Amino acid sequence: MTAFFSSLYVHVPFCVKKCKYCSFYSLPYDEDLEKLYIKALLKEIEIAKQLPHLLKTLYIGGGTPSCLSIHGLKKLLSSLRESFKIASELEFSIEINPKTVSGEKLDLLKDYGINRLSIGVQSFNDKELLFLGRIHNAQDAVRTVEIALEKGFENISIDLIYGIPGQTLKGWEESLHIAVNMHIRHISLYELSIEKNTPLREEILKGKFLLPSEDDITGMYEFATDFLREKGFIKYEISNFAKRGFECKHNITYWLRMPYLGLGPSAHSFIDRKRFHNPSDLFAYSESLQSGELAWIEDYRVDELEELREKIFLGLRMTEGITITQKCLLEFMKNFEREKLLTFSENRVKLTDRGMLVSNEIFALVLSHIDSCPVCKQE
Ligand code: SF4
Numbered sequence: 001m002t003a004f005f006s007s008l009y010v011h012v013p014f015c016v017k018k019c020k021y022c023s024f025y026s027l028p029y030d031e032d033l034e035k036l037y038i039k040a041l042l043k044e045i046e047i048a049k050q051l052p053h054l055l056k057t058l059y060i061g062g063g064t065p066s067c068l069s070i071h072g073l074k075k076l077l078s079s080l081r082e083s084f085k086i087a088s089e090l091e092f093s094i095e096i097n098p099k100t101v102s103g104e105k106l107d108l109l110k111d112y113g114i115n116r117l118s119i120g121v122q123s124f125n126d127k128e129l130l131f132l133g134r135i136h137n138a139q140d141a142v143r144t145v146e147i148a149l150e151k152g153f154e155n156i157s158i159d160l161i162y163g164i165p166g167q168t169l170k171g172w173e174e175s176l177h178i179a180v181n182m183h184i185r186h187i188s189l190y191e192l193s194i195e196k197n198t199p200l201r202e203e204i205l206k207g208k209f210l211l212p213s214e215d216d217i218t219g220m221y222e223f224a225t226d227f228l229r230e231k232g233f234i235k236y237e238i239s240n241f242a243k244r245g246f247e248c249k250h251n252i253t254y255w256l257r258m259p260y261l262g263l264g265p266s267a268h269s270f271i272d273r274k275r276f277h278n279p280s281d282l283f284a285y286s287e288s289l290q291s292g293e294l295a296w297i298e299d300y301r302v303d304e305l306e307e308l309r310e311k312i313f314l315g316l317r318m319t320e321g322i323t324i325t326q327k328c329l330l331e332f333m334k335n336f337e338r339e340k341l342l343t344f345s346e347n348r349v350k351l352t353d354r355g356m357l358v359s360n361e362i363f364a365l366v367l368s369h370i371d372s373c374p375v376c377k378q379e
Helices: 033-049 072-081 103-111 124-132 138-150 169-181 199-205 213-231 249-255 283-290 304-312 328-333 355-359 357-373 374-378
Strands: 005-012 053-062 086-094 118-121 155-162 186-193 234-237 239-243 258-263 268-271 275-279 297-300 344-347 349-352
Touching: 005 072, 005 249, 033 072, 033 258, 033 283, 053 249, 086 249, 103 138, 118 124, 118 138, 155 169, 155 213, 169 213, 169 268, 186 213, 213 234, 258 275, 275 357, 283 304, 304 357, 328 344, 328 357, 328 374, 349 355, 355 357, 357 374
Parallel strands: 005 053, 005 258, 053 086, 086 118, 118 155, 155 186
Antiparallel strands: 186 239, 234 239, 258 268, 268 275, 275 297, 344 349
16 A cells, blocks of 8 residues: 555544434443543554555544543544654644533643634524534533633634524524624534434424425525625635635545545545545444454545546535546536536636535536446546
8 A cells, every 4th residue: 555645534433412313423422432442543543653644634523522531532632643743734623512522621632732623513593403402502502612712722613504494594694693703714504414314304204394495495505605705704615614724624635535544433534546434333443453454444446437426526516616628528517507507717617606506416417427428438
């Protein structure tokens, strides 16, 4: 294996309680499970540090990393710091949730060089938070941002969800107003998606709740785009808005398809043009590291055609767009120009704001063209 990576992701598989819309791999937090996880992770770090790397971005996500104990966090952070070669300008992010973070934990994160917090706020409306099954309320979220600012974190991002049953455009606007008044530098907006095997899906199938209409959801996204632009946020990706210079470098490596290594159960890696993932089970993950090898399960090798597909559904998400050199594909994509969904500047293709609203449909049509067109396959 020769590939070099500059981005590292660490998955923490614990949450206090499962939110009813969530399909990520996570377990209820438990002290003994934390010990098992940390032991396995330190072993994985020992193996992974031997791969060629120089870290420019490091991201601890989950799950809920902030529900780890102080002792567990110290072990994890000191092992990362001591084991990997780190560039002088490291973007070091961690996801935290209101209710599982204290001033003491924030001090610890700062001491270990974490310089970017991603806070799982989701909403500043208590009814919406209750509906989602979150363990915090709006006041907890505001207080968490305030404490983080007091502790000197300058690069704070929050997540917000729209399209929640019962959510109104007015309620959404209020959440956005609160967000921009708090000196945060980055906002990620996610449409609530109804994932398989989640309690939310069951409830919706039973007709317990109605999702907002397509028009309402479009209205919420359009309002957010206009409002955040007005407040000085740049939309640099379909769901992500940042003050200049505060774009998330780590996530950009995913969209630009640069190599990265993922550690922890269910973490994904892209190394040497191959996509891998670790077992989505803490015990299987821990067990497979006993062999002294990484717990990788290979998904697929990215050949040229796959590279083109990935460029469409990952690269095109970014507002700077992608360069397409294949003539046939470029011609096909020009069909979307007439409907003002894509713009073209020579070979550079970008989604318009309108295109971003229907990006999944555009990606599906372009991918299906690539799969069925003999010319594209040859170019
Ligand atoms: S806190 Fe995040 S990872 Fe955990 S259950 Fe809720 S949405 Fe999922």
